[in-house]
Structure formats: structure tokens, C-alpha cells
Amino acid sequence: MMLTRLLPLALLATPLALASCGQDNDSSTDAAKLEIRLMDAPGDFRNVVLDVRQIEVHLKEETTPDGWQLLPFQAQTINVLDYVNGKSALLVSTDFEPGDLKEIRLLLGPDSYVIGRDGQRYDLKTPSGQTSGVKLKLDNTTLRERETFQLLLDFDVAKSIVERGNWKAGNDKKERYLLKPVIRVVTQELAGGLRGTVTPAAALPQVLAIRSAVTVPDTFSTAADAGGGYQFSGLPAGTYQVRIYPSTTAPSGQPAYKLAVRTGITVTNNQVTELGATSLN
Structure with missing residues (x-):
């Protein structure tokens, strides 16, 4: 996974519905701000809809299973093709304890699908995303006091949606495509x-x-x-x-x-x- 860094001015964001929470105690003045956004590299479909149920970050080493923290995010379906050419969707914006982030995980539900160029709907099978979630490693990702840290999830449609080799027209539409997410993580500092x-x-x-x-x-x-x-x-x-x-x-x-x-x-x-x-x- 390639880790690069993102410039805030490049994001002309169209926010989705989101849940944002702040800390209600005095320590919030020293908190970091964490934002997570989604954008897309287009593919050959009319719509690509992801059923995103929850988003988590991991605060400890990969071998420590109890380091996951659930982020304030409202489960929703997202048409990623709405977010191309500099647009991005704001998924999470929340106060967060300063420190290192090791991984981010998206838990996907069963209702992801595409609308093909033929206008037909094809359900997306997700081999791992519905159970263990789509995990993305984060390198050198540190949240600092009173600073905003932004993660951009750059979803590559062309690489993420795989057609089954033995599928033929007339077969069950639910069996045509697999969803194997390829996501580039772009972080705050690159401009x-x-x-x-x-x-x-x-x-x-x-x-x-x-x-x-x-x-x-x-x-x-x-x-x-x-x-x-x-x-x-x-x-x-x-x-x-x-x-x-x-x-x-x-x-x-x-x-x-x-x-x-x-x-x-x-x-x-x-x-x-x-x-x-x-x-x-």
C-alpha cells in the first residue's frame, strides 16, 4: 500500500451524512481532529455503490487484537462515482486523542452493487469485507494536539471490481462481479x-x-x-x-x-x- 500525503485545498468536498462527535470535557482543547474522506478513480460503470457499515482505526501494533476504536460514522450506501476530479466525501470528522494510528478498517455490508453501462444492476460479492473488514495499513501516521489530520481513501474502481471469468450473459446477475477493494491511502501533508x-x-x-x-x-x-x-x-x-x-x-x-x-x-x-x-x- 502506497502512503502519500494530501493537501486540504485540493478537496472540494461534498459531505455525506455523517456522525461527528466532540469530547465534552476540558481535555478537548488539546485533542487532535481526525477527518476521513473518500474519493474515486473512475471505472467503466454508471454507478458503483458501497454499503459501508462502520469505520474503525487501530491504535496498537497489528498483532494486538484489542486496539480497534470505532469512529462516529452513520452507516450508509455511497456511490463512489459521485466523487471524482477533486471532489471527496466527508465520512468522519471528530476530536481524537493524539497519538499514532496503525490501520484503518472499513466494514462493508451485503448491499454493495454496480449499475453497468447496460443499465443493469449487478450485486457485488465481497469475499472478506463483510466479515473481517477491509484493512489498510497506515505508516508514520501521528495525530498531534490541536492539529487536524486527514486521511483520504482513494478508491480505484477499475482494479476493485473483478468480473468472474466464467460468467456469461443470461447467468445470475448476482454472480457476475466480485468486490476486492483496492484503496490508496493519501494523508494530509502532500499538496x-x-x-x-x-x-x-x-x-x-x-x-x-x-x-x-x-x-x-x-x-x-x-x-x-x-x-x-x-x-x-x-x-x-x-x-x-x-x-x-x-x-x-x-x-x-x-x-x-x-x-x-x-x-x-x-x-x-x-x-x-x-x-x-x-x-x-
């Missing part, structure tokens, strides 16, 4: 951003940002919105190649859509790099 527009938006552009000047290249993905806009948040600083490609073909009689590649793009902490407009014609 890089990247945004731009693509024309024509009718090409349904997909966008990759690749940081290659590292031992293991980092690849981040998103999709342009209906107006052709896209945005990456919480990127590590560095030099990137941006690859923009169409996910559909041009109508008959119109110029073909082509792959566009932008190189030498610099991303800096505390700034959002503007790429401007890119054409796929």
Missing part, C-alpha cells in the same frame, strides 16, 4: 495537484498521470467529466507524463480520436499545475 481539459468531451477521455523518475513508477488515473475537465489531487511532487486517450470512437464523418501525450509536467507541493486544453483530434 500536489494537476488539472486540465480535453476536447472533444464526446471522446470520453481517460487520463493517466505517470511519475516515472522514481524506482517504481507511480501511475494515477481518472476520467474527464461531461465538460472534458479532469483533476488529480494529492499527487507526490515530481515530473510527470500525462497520457490522455479516448475510450470511444468518433462518429462517422468526423476526425478520428487520437492518443495525446504531454511530457515534462512538473507537480509541486502546495500548488495545482494547470495543463490547459488538450485536443484528441
